[in-house]
Amino acid sequence: MTTLTEDLTSLGRLDDGDVASLDAWWRANNYLTIGQIYLQGNPLLRRPLAPDDIKPRLLGHWGTSPGLSLIYAHVSRLIKRTGQQAIYLAGPGHGGPALVAAGYLEGTYSEVYPQVSQDEAGVLRLFRQFSAPGGIPSHVSVTTPGSIHEGGELGYVLVHAFGAVMDNPDLIAVAVVGDGEAETGPLEGSWKGVSFINPEHDGAVLPILHLNGAKIAGPTVLARKDRAEVRSLLEGHGYEVLEVEGDDLPGMHHRFAATLAEAWTKIRDIQQAARTGEWDGVRPRWPMIILRSPKGWTGPETVDGIQVTGTWRSHQVPLSGVKDNPEHLEILEKWLRSYRPEELFDESGAPTALVRDLAPDGDLRMSASPHANGGRLTRDLDLPDFRDYAIDVPKPAELRAESTRKLGEFMRDIYSRNPETFRLFCPDETNSNRLGAVFEVSDRGFMEHVTDADVKISNNGRVMEVLSEHNCHGWLEGYNLTGRHGMFATYEAFAMVSASQTVQHGKWLQEARHLPWREKVPSLNVLLTSTAWRNDHNGFSHQGPGLIQVVLTQRGDVARVYLPPDANTLLSVADHCFRSRSYINLIVIDKQPQLQWLTMDEAIEHATRGASVWEWAGTDDGTSDPDIVLACAGDVVTMETVAAAQILKDKLPSLKVRVVNVVDLMTLPRPKDHPHGMSETMFTELFTDSVDVVFSFHGYPGAIHQLVHGRPDADRFRVRGFIEQGTTTTPFDMTVRNKASRYHLVMDAINNSKRLPRGASDLKAWCEAQLARHEQYVVEHLEDMPEVRDWSLGDWASRG
């Protein structure tokens, strides 16, 4: 490595050796990319290309690849010259072969996959495995060394990049934004990451908007807008826009190198100023690059007389009939030979020194960066003892508290103890969610203008609030995948906004668990705390427990869903989640004051088991099967269930009622369906094997039916839950509308009980009367506006 001063003066100027090196690496990468798409034999063209050398089916995406590899080559040179730590995120992740080839040329690929060796056999393996059964996927997937971004579902490259550089001051995330991807909402909403990045304690994102003009079947908006408009748009987002355009060589190498050096120098200057106390606190104007190069650059200009390069026709496989079309075969051979493979690979098939010399060494190789295999950098959080935040619960249901407030205090001290490895991400509701204790130790982070009237907001803050679930979720993913811990807290209903991110991150984690070289990363913790049942100042749009349903579709090695009923259980669950790795932990609990049920010791035992009998709530003596089981999962429905049991105890004391509370939803399925699934013995201990179960669930009832499938006589589960009845109303009215109130549960219990004691039909009539009274009350309400008693759902016991 040269000295820094030399770097700064020569970084942007290429001599002939630089050009030769860059060009060779780029040619090698392009060659290997095309080989992956087309070849099953003759990998180094040591003989003329024959139809048998061509794969039986041609899959892959060529169009974006040469641009991705050009950028990779130049960033590699910059790293080698400067020692800069960098990772590479390919927004157009379908350019997978280019990134796979990059890792291969850097040697990383053979290190993690020894069977893909650096010789001719290895090249052949590299080609054959691509997009083939038993091989590797076509995208920049979890199997690709150096990647933290799959790029299949478009839109998240910048959110991942910004998350990766938070609290990562020495890292630059080079994020290539495809112009197709640039049309998506999540991507457009993610440019504003610069409004939240602090040059002192964060690293930098270098976005490279790669305008090659087309998506699958047509032009893109940004590629066809007036250039001045595109520049105006990105300047409006807060960037200094640098542009490179063309397809001339070596001209493009010279211009791109100069531009990249300019961008890097600007980043370095911004950071140095901030880190030496010379920064005025105003949001820097970070550089970004617009690269305009032809789609499918260096590929065949025309095929069958039709323009291919520079159009959408080069998006996937520009020559499709190669095996059977001698003319196409000839074009392919000419195309491959245009990269002069004989200069790029030695006799054994390994990359020549000319090629290898471009790449940096060891962990500086972007394909080998520990930042892109974040488990290597992950350290356990220094967690305070969660028991210290316990609520004193002398007796179940005696006091009410905002459970999440305790979690806020727990997180405040996690922030204090882990100032560089923990962040909370939340659309705009940290205080509303009662997590505001974190503001005692950290402001909200914000790089735009702050006024004297603002509270707990500064450019030094590390609590991340932006009114975008996509940004919050994606930032946390990037933060997690680079080895740091956090929490995403949001409205339950609007968790569906980023549901697709949850799904995609789940897929990433699922696959990563099967790759030994990918070390485990901190779990993605999602807290939903403005829930369907108590959204009394909003309405139906704010009421929807859909994310539970989404997480349930993930594989059992990743998906976790917790519904703690009170503060102490929440603390125990949260502690567990913060210690866990490579899961998606969904925690659902309401933020409003709610009854507290368990002491800390009881809560720990309950959370550890995942589901327990609440003996004090029922009338079951445990010596024989009860007449009915009342089960519940979720806070409001737990209150209704305990209230129902109370009514039954008062009015039908001879009925044997067992109350079961479920914290860990994944204890319900069979062990073969989920690793948390309780044993059949435990299941039977809780639910018996034949007594009917009235199950009151926070989410959609169908979830329970699918979870208990295969359990003894699963048909006996009668589930109440959220059935899409909602509006701006009281929590109690919500339970009535969704037929999940205490009165409904009592009637369900009677209807499904093994035996009917005397008085049962009277009690049913009484319940019906209570519900009728409630209906009448609602109707009258608008007429004479009596005191609204049920806003807080405070009276948990019978309202007789």
Added chain:
Amino acid sequence: MTTLTEDLTSLGRLDDGDVASLDAWWRANNYLTIGQIYLQGNPLLRRPLAPDDIKPRLLGHWGTSPGLSLIYAHVSRLIKRTGQQAIYLAGPGHGGPALVAAGYLEGTYSEVYPQVSQDEAGVLRLFRQFSAPGGIPSHVSVTTPGSIHEGGELGYVLVHAFGAVMDNPDLIAVAVVGDGEAETGPLEGSWKGVSFINPEHDGAVLPILHLNGAKIAGPTVLARKDRAEVRSLLEGHGYEVLEVEGDDLPGMHHRFAATLAEAWTKIRDIQQAARTGEWDGVRPRWPMIILRSPKGWTGPETVDGIQVTGTWRSHQVPLSGVKDNPEHLEILEKWLRSYRPEELFDESGAPTALVRDLAPDGDLRMSASPHANGGRLTRDLDLPDFRDYAIDVPKPAELRAESTRKLGEFMRDIYSRNPETFRLFCPDETNSNRLGAVFEVSDRGFMEHVTDADVKISNNGRVMEVLSEHNCHGWLEGYNLTGRHGMFATYEAFAMVSASQTVQHGKWLQEARHLPWREKVPSLNVLLTSTAWRNDHNGFSHQGPGLIQVVLTQRGDVARVYLPPDANTLLSVADHCFRSRSYINLIVIDKQPQLQWLTMDEAIEHATRGASVWEWAGTDDGTSDPDIVLACAGDVVTMETVAAAQILKDKLPSLKVRVVNVVDLMTLPRPKDHPHGMSETMFTELFTDSVDVVFSFHGYPGAIHQLVHGRPDADRFRVRGFIEQGTTTTPFDMTVRNKASRYHLVMDAINNSKRLPRGASDLKAWCEAQLARHEQYVVEHLEDMPEVRDWSLGDWASRG
């Protein structure tokens, strides 16, 4: 109404009468807004305010409301002066009371809700019903006359507005974008709607970015960026930016009126030029307005010595302790009286002429616009006979065809016959989805530069391709809600990107069905045609049947899910969907060549029943219960099921196998759970009441368990489906990975059959051997790259 010429000269200039009228209407609206939040008595302040007049719980959002009503007032004046048709979309939908008040002042509210009359009793009712049990929600919901946009889940105001004006040349959609909402990804991705709006045959959207500075708990990015940057950003999106700022009165009235007139004149000029042949075809620079006014404008400046107006503290209820705090009560009374209610409401309580005079008449009132109650404008599509597109199917499984290609031809002719009331929306995959026949009659619509090399794309096109599920989905919603028909076609996995929109639109339709004055609108048709099972050139990120799961959570009066197994069934289903109203119709079918099973007559009968026995596929003679039922829903799984039945027929002929295919997933639940639910008799006819059912499902297995809950002995359903196993591989390998291949189904059939004929264990061993062969084949594949046989899943019969 004055003449157009007069309008144009005086529209932007207010005389004293104009100011008085605007100001009175605005004051009345603000008064009614505050009344809704606070008052349960003394609605017109005919006596001093007393604690009893205050609602027991204060709910609602004041902060955004005065801005929303100021804009409403000025647009109303413009309408009255020009006769312009306009609708109003409130991005900050929590400003519900302002829009409810607007409809009330215009008289519309009392027309649709006579109990909320235009007198003192009506005002009281208006106040009491707001955010109260039995009353109305707090958002600009489906109950609000004039709304097509609830504004609860933020981000969709512009997509709805753009969809509303497509093919609606005389309509202007005034779309207020809140600065909180402006931070969301979907909103940021929706400014580019102007790149798709044709001034000749479309109407116009007038975005008004309302920067009042704060969201729930902090400042917003756009409110705190340099103004030049905000302007640059919006100019970059293609707008001409007009700005109004301040809080001075009547100055703000004068400036806003002048700006609005300027915007309207520009829109009119653009449209006139386009409609008189004077347009050069270049995308117009449409106007938009940035309005900077204080949050909570006209409310109490400070409360308890703390600044409220202009800060996030005015977001919801700026005075919270009114009932118990005499000082706050006094502030509230002073605040209410500052609007001089005695000038605004007459003796009876009705709005005075001074107030009423501002509003236009009849259907021109934005609260009464038929465009915002699109069912009033909906006309049946002129549909060709779908039978004309039938595939000739001489025998099941004899030929293969791309089923969606037939749907493309059907839609081509729907386009031809309904040139102004039908559109297809698709991220970028119309051709890829085999729907390209539509391009025979319409180009893709695109207003940016088009080159000679472009194909089927022009500024006259009406097939909408933008690489944004949010835009596609939202545009179609807006198009539907204003009474027009369409289809959203997208990748199955990426339908999750817009899943939250599906949920929210479903909620809208669910609620609308219960309001008699809201006439039914065309259904939202969603076609998923690049499915989990055959995404062989992509990978795991492209494989996920999550949207089915999401639609299943919607109420039965809205949710419809169809899985046609072939082209003729697809045509029958699509015809049904295009005729339907106010549903969400989800249609899932793969685009690749697939076996065709049914003649058109059979397909119609099958689709009409929703589920049928395929006698030809099984060995069940129908005279008694079979030994096993093989059921299926979805194309690939249907092929595997039929193949499994074929194997059983060949190798275990004495086993009585019944094959049932399900097209309409909603026939599975009980009639009490869904209106399509088949009767118990029919259910038993298909599935018996005790024979085990091996159900092979396109989606996640849990979906079937939840759907058949409550059916006779539901536990007997063994479901195979997508269990999150995927990569870039062959479709057949996908079925093996997900344990849903023909061999798995045969083994399931044997394991669950009522009786085991001789040879069953041999057959199981044979199946295991087949699967081992497949595994071996996959492993060897990379070594010797044999011909890949299974890419197209063509060999449906046994591969022995």
